[in-house]
Amino acid sequence: METTAPAAYEQKGVILHVENLSVSYGDRVIIRDINLSEKDTVRPNRQQGQIIAFLGRSGRGKSTLFRALTGMEKPATGRVLIPDLSKPVTDGQQPAKQVQEGDVGFVNQKYTLFRHKTVYNTLLFALRKTTLSKQEKDEKITQYLNDWGLTNCKDQFPNFLSGGQRQRTAILEQLLSSGHYMVLDEPFSGLDIGNIENVKKAFQLINQSHELNTIMFSTHDIELAVELADSIYIVGYKQEDNGQTGSVGTIVKHFDLKQMGLAWQERFTGQHLECVQEVKNIMLKS
Template sequence: MTALPHSYKDPLLTLQDVSMQFGSEVILRDLNVQVLDVIRPGISQGQVVGIYGRSGIGKSVLCRLLSGLAAPSTGTVRVGEAQQPVQPGAVGYVQQRYPLFNHLTLRDNLLLAAHRKHDPAEAQARTTDYLARFGLTAHARKYPAHLSGGQRQRAAIAQQLLCSEHLILLDEPFSGLDVAMIDEVKRLILEVTTMNELNTVLIVSHDIATTAALADRLWLLAPERDPATGQLLPGATISPRHQYNLAQLGLAWHPDVEAEPEFTQFVEGIKAEIRGS
């Protein structure tokens, strides 16, 4: 497949020499990865990064580091155009249960988030805009308990976008969903990325094919072997060979990419890497 025209600007997310250990147990080791602002001619295009790894490899720990909820043992996580050290709230973290305040209406949940970044008038305007953008206006006065799972997910993503710095981390967004709901979530993610070219969606998922079809960049979290001894090194990392640029491979931004043989071959290769890790 032919790569669509694109170029890159400044970094929006940087992990530099990041390691994490608990006591003597090394969980993550020497993470050096970066997300750059991608530019497509005539299109407002955000970034989608897929993050994979077998169960127990350290993805949950990585999520906490990316969201600023935990500090790495060594190294730094920097976010945004200014590349400041990540703080809690800078990266919107949408967990599987779609946490919302149950005692607040949907509108008040979003308004509370908007007030964290904007003055009262701007917060009101942005809340109204996001309710419309995410198809939630008719449900604005409902409480979370009265929303469907899909509505709660849309609300949680809108909430985090309103209070974060253009970065959203989705933890298993396709888990337990039927085909129709998966398609709805895919449309939602694509809409988020076209709202602002700085919007960056990080997807941690076991659904490799679905995530790869949305992503322009993939990271595989896996252990590495010592080249001298062949022994597994402690902790997981994202080595250069496990950082895949789907845009350069011609697999990004194609609506029907999942039907292409090149895409199927790529996904099967990733699965083989995971099985061998």
């Protein structure tokens, strides 16, 4: 079987800590006992963020979990912590804070944009809370438009954008308006192969532009998750003690693809395929 050498990396401070999280809608508990922790991953001579995928069958609570991770939904129990970058590091640790709406960018499947704003003005609006000067904002936007292949549609309104341009603008808008974190709910659903490549490229650009940048996404495409992510969580129903499948979503399995030697590989190997198969088997039972 074809294998490749695992990539070297180090783990630094905690960048996301979810503790005993549950979310209910009314009386109904949707997700429960969610615990996960991700650290800042550092690779030698590389600027590299984190890409975390969430897989699971429909209705298991992925979107609900994302709403809690972005602070849009209040936990019934537990908490979601991210580093508080406004506070100084003490004892080598960045103080943590509970996530609040606006800390984490959220991109929905429809790539909603302001109808009456051009691409440039959308991005300018996204930077409104920063302390950058007018000129710095302009320089930043110009640079991003160039890096993301959007220079030519700078003055376009959303209705005149192609699907790919629209996605990139929506992702960029969230990237500029929030911190280093971004949640994308099923960003690959319903896209043609060209636009899938566009979103993959956008992921790469985000991932390589800051060490703390963290992309969390859900998908039904297991191969794509194994190809792109360095960490995968499966959201599903746990088997109860009586052998019955439960009806509350939780994390039923975590794959650390860095540890497995599957992250950041040039090629999709037999080991990746084995992982895909394992994920499928777990999803079918949860």
